[in-house]
Amino acid sequence: MRADTQGGGGGQSPLYAAAKKVYPQAVKGTFRNIRWAVLIITLGIYYLLPFVRWDRGPNAPDQAVLVDLPGRRFYFFWIEIWPQEVYYFTGLLIIAAMTLFLMNAIAGRVWCGYLCWQTVWTDLFYAVERLIEGDRRDRMKLDKNRWTGEWILEKVSKHTIWLLIAWWTGGAWVLYFADAPTLVKDLATGQAPFAAYMFIGILTFTTYVFAGFMREQVCIYMCPWPRIQAALTDEHALNVTYRYDRGEPRASVKQADKLRKAGEQVGDCIDCNQCVAVCPTGVDIRKGLQLGCIQCGLCIDACNTVMDKVGREGNLIAYDTDINIQRRMEGKEPVFKPIRARTMVYVVMIALVGALMTFTLATRSFEGLNVLHDRNPLYVQLSDGGVRNGYTIRILNKRTEERVFVLSVEGMPKGTTLQAVGITETAAGDPVIPIGPDQTRELRVLVNADSSANLGKSVPIAFRITDTGSGESVKTEDYFKGP
């Protein structure tokens, strides 16, 4: 059943519409080349990145990019992120969102057209399809004659290759979560964890279905971004635009010649429908900007080829802004203003968050100290009239070798003693705490002030840990409570 036919008896409306299959035609040109380049680069990164090694010394993994879930660490080249530092991801997300907004304010849905994984994998799947089944006409013909030898052979080989790509896609994903070469070996010998196989299965399935069958439907029905981006774009944003001021009214080459001779106004569009034929989402861009258009620019390439052939000026379809069409129709010069209040806000946000992240990353310490004051009781009185406060402290060693820290407390009067359970002490009575490579250690620490101290209700103090080897130290502030 199709949307334009009546289904069922009695003229009932159809319950659903079968998706109209899109048979995009091959195209050559600038934007096609850009898309090839982006496809090769992005997929290259995705598939190969897990195999890039990065020497982090003896106790850490040698994988450049690794999400170590059991160890609760994230490794990205020289950066190692601990669970306490997930705010870096918040920063990354803000930057990503702002970049997306910026891209949108300058050039519309370039994300959709070039970088979105749905676009990239669909493009790859189309390339495979074209390689096996031929271009638009061949594919349409093929689909009309089902169950012939040729049909079976071509479909089987197409789906096999699709499945292989999808499977490799899922496989690459899990490699980010474990040592890639080892995991490849384990996967091959059937010894990898169940979760690995499960995720490969899920991603194989989704890649195969989304890139092979759902294609433009993901963009039109499932993806929220086209809806959001409509609110983010404005009349200054570059969008793939049919310059109707130049193209209309349409007329075939012959007819146009005739009409021109008769002194009538004719547009440049020869109504050859090439722009529609090449569109991967089946959009007719001449109807204006629409939800289905992912801004891939292929119609520009197609139309430019046509214009070349008929000897007219190119760029009848081009990246252009709404405001310029308007201006040209009014006989004014086109303008392009990438620097606007809106884009500047995005740029400043990106710069700010980026700078903040770089700063915190550069100055981040390799040790950490979290202090938690006992609440029950807040303090206890000691037999000599002194006061004791209990704390739970956690020390982080973010280096890959064992380190020994000395714990001390600042801001307490003379005569204060520190006790840590299970820990030896320096001559001065400060606890000496060894911590294994890349580990944390939780300790219970008692701070005893003697009776002569005469402290107030709440004394600001600070705990400090000092690496006995390198001398690095951090401190954390807290309070010492009294009666």
Place this chain on the structure above:
Amino acid sequence: MANHNKHIDEATGTETTGHEWDGLQELNTPLPRWWVMVFYATIIWAIGYTILMPAWPLVSSYTTGFLGASQRSQAIAAHNAAVESRSAAGSGLVDASLEEIQGNQGLLEFAMANGRAAFGDNCAPCHGTGATGAKGYPNLNDDAWLWGGSLDAIHTTIQHGIRGEDDDTRESPVAYAIGMQAWGDDGLLNEQQIRNVSNYVVSLSGGATESGADLEAGKTVFEENCAACHGEEGKGSQDLGAPNLTDKIWLYGGDVDTVVETVTHGRKGVMPAWSGRLDPVTIKSLAVYVHSLGGGV
């Protein structure tokens, strides 16, 4: 039905449903087929699910489903798995001495966690969730330990209790009394003597004595009667569970009236023995945990 007056929308060329609101007409845009398929699939899934899994309420029970899944059995299985893994982790504690546990990061962390949980279950009713105690129940965070605050002393106390029914329970090995003698009730001291000795005891720790109290007389009473357990200087004895009377910590209160009451009626604080009720690993964990709260000598 709408099809009698079929209407095509001019702008889109799409048929309308025939519904109109204030001049706005609804386009009849059918759903994509895959969408409808997914919708049907969810219905089929739902039917299958209610057959296989517990789903429908009945009068006094519910359909259990053919797969026999139940949250209760899952919870029990999870609980058993947790118990098993805990006993595996705790096995390291069986042979290790208390000092070894304290010196080993892994064992210590396990013992602390295990001990904290066991404390909440068993000890908190008397000693409080923060182990701060109450009148008659010692505060375990401070540094005064009636029966000793070393790891071993705490361990022994938890195992055998104080003045309890356990054969090895800790009690004052004094022939005439379990706990502190009731000097007034038993007619061993008269009221004046009690008042004097109480004032003297309060003065030992620098507390406020009554005006006109005869501390010298009190001292004599003390030396003749109390020093046997509390020592000549009143510093107490952990072997006898006799409190140090010179410090600032009082189990029942350190003012003269409370001390008079204590001396008159005696005190017999009791703690149950846990060795029959808790397994040795839990008791060890408790000892380590309690010691970490404020363990001393």
